[in-house]
């Protein structure tokens with residue numbers, strides 16, 4: 220069908236905003252209008268070091284403060300993941316807590332490292348854990364170590380402030396909870412959901428009502444598009460917004476969601492911080508939906524950074540449809556919408572599947588054949604499903620008894 | 624190819640991208656048609672006895688749509704009056720072949736065909752517009768006029784419905800595109816199977832859940848004649864990126880298309896978010912985000928000898944329109960009758 224767009228194309232929106240070459244030495248800082256800038260953000264905003272650092276700190280606190288969710292003395296679980304974002308996050312927290320002004324942060328961070336680096340050798344993983352412990356204690360925080368594999372496989376969470384037992388067979392153990400023929404997209408999705416569920420369980424064990432994760436704008440945009448592709452449109456607000464409300468006791472907050480990698484990297488460099496680094500697994504672009512979308516967004520970030528910002532902002536303005544919420548998904552805690560009489564994509568696929576497996580009965584007329592199959596369709600519609608649209612496709616691959 | 628999934632015993636001729644099942648020719652025909660019937664029936668697309676204009680471009684989607692609608696109308700007694708509606712832009716050489724195909728559809732399916740030209744709808748052919756404004760900007764004209772042409776045509780023919788051949792791939796692509804460019808208003812509307820263009824003639828998409836690949840296969844095995852040249856209008860950058868992404872996603876799993884549509888159906892724009900509200904154009908009464916729709920601005924430009932009006936930024940358009948209005952006012956002459964003249968002394972009629 221013709222793809223001509225049903226809207227007006229102004230010159231401004233016809234093409235992706237392009238990246239232009241700018242020489243920093245010819246500019247003045249965008250903020251103080253005096254100093255020579257040292258960083259250029261989003262290919263257009265130039266800042267001197269002082270203004271950049273002040274701006275970054277302000278942005279972090281503004282997002283946390285605006286929502287007024289966290290109260291003084293609340294315990295907040297900080298999900299530490301190796302890399303620039305987590306290091307910057309720890310620095311934001313430490314400098315905020317150490318302030319002697321009214322802008323001081325007044326909650327109590329509880330740093331947790333949920334280890335899941337199975338693409339590395341055990342030796343490499345042990346080395347990383349040691350480095351992580353050192354980094355966290357350098358910021359004068361107590362470290363809490365949890366093994367993701369053991370938590371999933373033993374259905375029991377063990378939190379250690381000293382050591383983590385890592386095993387060669389962690390990866391196999393994880394694979395053993397999943398059916399063999401699960402594809403990479405679904406496997407990644409299951410592990411993502413389990414990771415979130417375990418973080419929430421850890422938070423409950425440690426008496427934390429909030430979790431802060433170090434997701435950047437690129438992660439948010441990737442997540443948003445991935446959700447759309449997996450049929451989780453109704454979960455976009457929770458999965459990519461500032462606050463994930465799905466669990467009634469523990470909320471997940473994402474205060475770095477408007478930062479990009481360049482910002483946190485410069486923040487670390489100017490503060491003389493060197494994050495722990497990890498060898499990244501070699502993944503093929505087409506190995507899963509997640510890696511493909513990630514590749515697409517990374518490419519956008521490099522060439523059309525404004526588009527990544529647009530995607531993140533689009534997510535902010537979305538809500539799940541105005542259908543009635545019937546239940547929560549047993550696996551991901553996402554909402555399950557009440558079935559309506561309106562035809563939707565899920566129903567259409569179910570009908571197609573039914574038709575594609577129904578032998579044509581030539582003894583009946585065409586109309587009677589159709590009535591028969593429609594009767595069959597109506598009688599097999601499950602009105603009490605326990606999983607959301609997306610999880611109903613992956614739940615059959617999970618061999619655990621109880622995933623919640 | 625393996626055997627047919629229905630266990631009919633025949634060798635399959637295709638693997639369905641939507642479900643992964645394999646079907647033989649006979650079972651594919653029945654499944655393909657019944658799915659469209661299911662969509663029409665379940666979504667209550669048509670009222671019995673209504674007149675439906677099928678937007679016919681001569682391409683595969685509209686050809687299959689016309690064929691299947693005629694077949695279902697007879698088999699399942701919809702009692703619809705079907706007709707084909709084609710737009711002739713008046714571009715020498717471009718439409719000739721596809722219009723021949725549409726005429727073939729008319730004869731094959733015994734449906735009345737109405738071809739409306741830009742001349743009928745706007746008073747100008749595309750060739751005349753090009754002569755007026757040069758080659759460089761004619762895409763703006765053609766694009767804007769094409770978008771409205773079907774609506775205007777349906778209105779002119781006084782039909783009850785306008786059916787278009789948008790398929791599942793088109794809709795998924797549009798969802799992705801609207802996310803990339805942050806177009807919330809269209810994101811929340813683009814998965815609707817029925818939309819209203821403001822004139823009370825619903826636009827419906829019976830092929831909303833039908834995959835492009837299956838449409839091609841259906842046309843091929845039914846030996847339907849269609850015009851298979853790609854649209855000459857290049858997609859905008861956002862649609863281009865969305866299309867590439869969707870094609871890549873399909874390589875991993877074609878059923879992603881149904882997921883994307885489901886996501887679109889489950890989304891709603893947050894109440895706090897400001898999205899541009901649509902109103903009616905004060906001149907032609909079509910849906911528009913501005914007081915005067917783009918087509919009317921462009922037409923005004925052409926008719927007033929200011930063809931560049933409406934091509935540039937909207938602020939510039941407003942200024943030009945205003946200047947033009949002032950010129951217009953200055954042309955009013957006092958004659959002592961109906962309306963008040965600009966000089967406030969006497970009454971004047973408006974002289975065009």
Ligand SMILES: [Zn+2]
Nearest residue numbers: 248251267270
């Ligand atoms: Zn400065």
Ligand SMILES: [Zn+2]
Nearest residue numbers: 548551607610
């Ligand atoms: Zn779920």
Ligand SMILES: [Zn+2]
Nearest residue numbers: 627631647650
């Ligand atoms: Zn068969």
